[in-house]
Amino acid sequence: MDGAMQEDWVENARMIVDSARAIVPADGSLDRVRRLRAKGAGFERDVMAQAGALGLFLMRVGEEAGGLGLGLRETCELARVLGGGLVPEPILSTILAGRLLQGALPETVAAGEAVMLTAWQDAPRSLDWQGGLGGGRLSGRKVAIPGAEGADLFAVTTAAGVAVVPADAPGLTVTAEPTLDGGRLGTVAFDGVEAELLPCPDIGAAIGEAGLVHCAYLLGLSERALAITLDYLRVREQFGRPIGSFQALQHRATEMKIEVELARAAIFATARRLDTGTGGDAARRGIARCRLRASSSTMRVVREAIQMHGAMGITDEADIGLFVCKAMVETGFFGGAALQRRILSDLLDQGDAA
Amino acid sequence: MDGAMQEDWVENARMIVDSARAIVPADGSLDRVRRLRAKGAGFERDVMAQAGALGLFLMRVGEEAGGLGLGLRETCELARVLGGGLVPEPILSTILAGRLLQGALPETVAAGEAVMLTAWQDAPRSLDWQGGLGGGRLSGRKVAIPGAEGADLFAVTTAAGVAVVPADAPGLTVTAEPTLDGGRLGTVAFDGVEAELLPCPDIGAAIGEAGLVHCAYLLGLSERALAITLDYLRVREQFGRPIGSFQALQHRATEMKIEVELARAAIFATARRLDTGTGGDAARRGIARCRLRASSSTMRVVREAIQMHGAMGITDEADIGLFVCKAMVETGFFGGAALQRRILSDLLDQGDAA
Amino acid sequence: MSTDYNAMSDADFRAMVRAFVEAEYPADLPRYALHRLHWSEVKPWYLRLSARGWICPTWPRAYGGMELTAGKHLIYIDEMERHGCARVNDIGPVMLGPLLIKHGTEAQRARFLPRILSGEDIWAQGYSEPGAGSDLAAVRCEAVRDGDDWVITGQKTWTTLGMDANWIFILARTDKTVKKQAGISFLLVPMDAPGVTIRPILNLERDAEFCEVFFDAVRVPADHIVGAVNDGWTIAKALLGHERVFIGAPRLSASALARLRLQARAGGIWHDPAFRDRYVTLACEVEDLADLFETYVDALRDGRPIGADVAMLKICQSELYQRISDLGLEIAAETAGLGEPPDGDIRLHAAATWLSARPTTIFGGSTEVLRNMLAKAVLDLPS
């Protein structure tokens, strides 16, 4: 990679992140996040509209198709900012829809006027996305869709391509369950729903990329959770000293920092490799590794964050709790850690010379 | 278990431990252990004779067969003392021979005049003991026998019973490799060795018991390694303070202590259960659990012991190094940790009502 | 005088407890609940235990208790756990009662014990303060003598189920001039006294499990002190007897493991070798802990003293409980963050287990404070 390209992505990422600041309060306030909990679909349409207006949904749409044609690094930087702010809007899901549909992404969606979410996952603990077809129509179900009840449209992956269906299509049912972060996790069921299937040559790759981008959301979350915990360690006193002066906590805090830095390095190196041509098994391996690291480092950070906050860590009133709950909800997405290890195990003998 | 029985074993164990003090220096000196390294078979016949004179080899021979008829708890207490002194003599191997042969244990062996070791293991990473037969004679090999070159006789387990063979029997070859503790780990190969097979109804159980007793050797080793490390933490100064005053090391030291205490509790509770009638899968499960705990706690203790000793921990001159090397040699006996977990996994659905 | 349960054989006693529990545990109360239930929910069960004379298993029979030995008490606990009985508001039976029996006046015993037995009084504990979580002796809540009253001003926090209580016992500073442990007294305060205010604290599931209690010049009569003035720290420290052992009992870990097994079966990964490798390791740890626990129970049974090393049990149990719950959350994957139990089965609710495991390393002596103590008192490491 030459210097010019390097600069390109850094500059692009900076612009994207700057624009995302419109969504994530500069002062770090989590009031909106707190207020939105257990309300409606779990997100605000206004904010989706704002994201649309900023062009975020066009990030992964190629320039030839009228998009921004940005890379995974830029998208990861965006996701990181969103994670740091615990933004509940399903922006990444719409970005994935754009990545899948390219020029076919409806203009209303791109502009943020209509909300389109991607419904790809056939079952929990699996990365299967090919289901959802039966007798030439959509049938079956797609799971694990945050905010599903707030969607106007779904981009549905199937073995035969991507279907765009309105949420009120006959035979389509959305159900959802409350999650600990105050959001709602949806399932979309199809009972012979008519839909046009748009061809997409690399659905699996696109979903893999979305899994990587989501790692960056977790990264942002854990970076901020670590920062909040370090602040607490500096000010909270016990036995007449700030608790951050106790060596046992200091050593554990350095471990949290290392976890976060490893996640950051792995995510952006993998994004760079994918941006610069890595695909196939190498990409799958890299993504699985990032998911493993991002989920384990996030859970480690929030576990330690609770412990270091003491009793405050298990209350609803301390902000750290918002990060804990969000981590519980999000770290298991894209199949969970056990699946990642299985994928990596299965890939062990691929490309293995000996 | 009533109070009287409880007292019995405690009293018996006390006597056995007292007698073992004749072998393990009261002042904790490791001079003999150090001196013996890389010399001959790795142990002293005199000490085996002493153990015989103390009756140790008759511990697990029933009273009706002229033995002491003692239980596993007493044997574990003995092993614990031997482990604490890093005693290199293969006393436990001869006790196992007594357990297998009962009244058929040669008097010269019982008296410590001849050294008999048990050759049971068919292969590393396995608990198979049934091999070693071919065409009515001993054939094949038995592995992982510490001190094998110093044996006069072997008790060899086979599917058809236990064979007693002299080390100089035609067709029997002993080979050995040096181990890091200064001992030698032997393999006995049989090329059509003639031998009488003595029936033994519960060879597998006896080997399981020996595995449990060996856990107590590891326990003694790790208890002493912990004590040495705590002593070092109390006196070694860095940055003008004893390093044992640093909270990070204190917390890790409590973890070592907990590991050792869990091992102790598990080993003696399992020994009690086996002494009071538990057998079959429950016994196998208990023994596998103890081996898992004893090996992991021992390795954890010695790993931390090295780190807390700093550079001294990796030198030959500090006593802690003797414990480290012994732990490396011994924790993997009886199949190793991975095998134990596999055994436990296989037993999961046994006796599982749901 | 009530029945001498200790005269029964263990087996008979167990059968009796089991039969009672199976017959009397209210059908509409949750079993194996992970959350503490409120008094409004658990009251019927408290009253049935009370009516049977079983609400205070460790109190002397002379005071209306069962006077169980450690061994019998363990069986009692076992059977309650086995049936999944909800924990009642037990601060009175477990903490205040034994304390009054040991340190109270005859008048205090006569006044308060019967009302605990009957369920008329529900007690809460007021030890922690906002500035002093791990450092309990850093009490700032103050009690000043004014005529025949103590006048209390200050704040307590992390009072479990405080909103259900009509009485609270607190540690209050009665002498600011001496070293911090020496100027603390133990006071009894009615929750409806003028100047007492309660603010619930929501936990991460947004249940009001704890509360803050504010004291604004609250007056209580002079005889509401237990023990001598300025001797409260000694009393509070000595409070826990058996509890120091039972707080490290393997039951939370064991039941989390059982739930993990059910969850793995329901999720179709029970036969996955990689999962099993992790599962058996945790299962062994639970059994190891149970064996270690048993050595302390044996000591209790034999009347041998329990040393500071018993804190190992609590460290071990709470961290193991958390690690088991971590694996449960991991295998739940996309369903890990659900707010409600899958299929309505609380045992399959990994998130609830995970959250319920968190406070165990914080309350009742944080793991860090216990490790500091072990390093000094047990390992004899220097300060």
Add this chain to the structure above:
Amino acid sequence: MSTDYNAMSDADFRAMVRAFVEAEYPADLPRYALHRLHWSEVKPWYLRLSARGWICPTWPRAYGGMELTAGKHLIYIDEMERHGCARVNDIGPVMLGPLLIKHGTEAQRARFLPRILSGEDIWAQGYSEPGAGSDLAAVRCEAVRDGDDWVITGQKTWTTLGMDANWIFILARTDKTVKKQAGISFLLVPMDAPGVTIRPILNLERDAEFCEVFFDAVRVPADHIVGAVNDGWTIAKALLGHERVFIGAPRLSASALARLRLQARAGGIWHDPAFRDRYVTLACEVEDLADLFETYVDALRDGRPIGADVAMLKICQSELYQRISDLGLEIAAETAGLGEPPDGDIRLHAAATWLSARPTTIFGGSTEVLRNMLAKAVLDLPS
């Protein structure tokens, strides 16, 4: 002036290094050795590198070095590692040379640098003392000015391959009246000076890898000081440049992982799902570390400053190396403690890997000292 290697393309440079190594690495030297080799063994390889002008890759060309950029230096290291070249006695090329170039006098450079380049002088490092392992500034070895000489009395220890060296550089206390970092000087001492005694220290495999060096009124001329009197601590601390990054390179972990794979195959457990579950976790950690390492190499390449946070690399690499070696030891089971490689193949020798992993968390800044430093310098936690 020698070749400007930095003008070559990376690919050409790599190909050149590889060709040289493959042609010139002595056939009778071990490859992928886990132990440090002695001078008697490794001398031919030193001399061939020296003859090629490649023994000092980072020195300026003006002084006889290759003057490689960080990127080129990485390629150089990569290719050495790839072939499994033994590490030479490199204290002169890596530590003393750069230090003299920066802080020495022209006379010192003229005298010592050529002899390092040629292999005539083999240097050893004398920092640690028996009382001061982690606390390097607690220097007690003393140098007193007497006429035109420094007279040195004291002891150094953990001097790697000290028995192979004819020179040693030491930190000595030259002012006892100031705070401990301020009274230290950096001195050069010939090993054959009267009063120098060496005692080898055996490691756990009973190899003499380190030694103690005793100084009994050893006299060196006044010009054997580097930098100003009492300024030795500053010089010693600034010594490590690139090295702070490279000490955290993933290569030790990566090669331990490769050996673990071979060992698992040889032991027949490569396809065991439980083993694989553990293996892939470690393999991912190695790749994560490699990615983190790369961010620092990028900074070096771009000439950006390296902060104190680089210590994370070393903590991470050394602990990971150890955890990989722990799994290797575990799967070796009954063969774990063998003193010699199974089938003579060092790569299958789990014990050797395990032992070689131990010092990495102790030397070069112990993990504990680095964590203390990170907590303060990077996380900004209070003292």
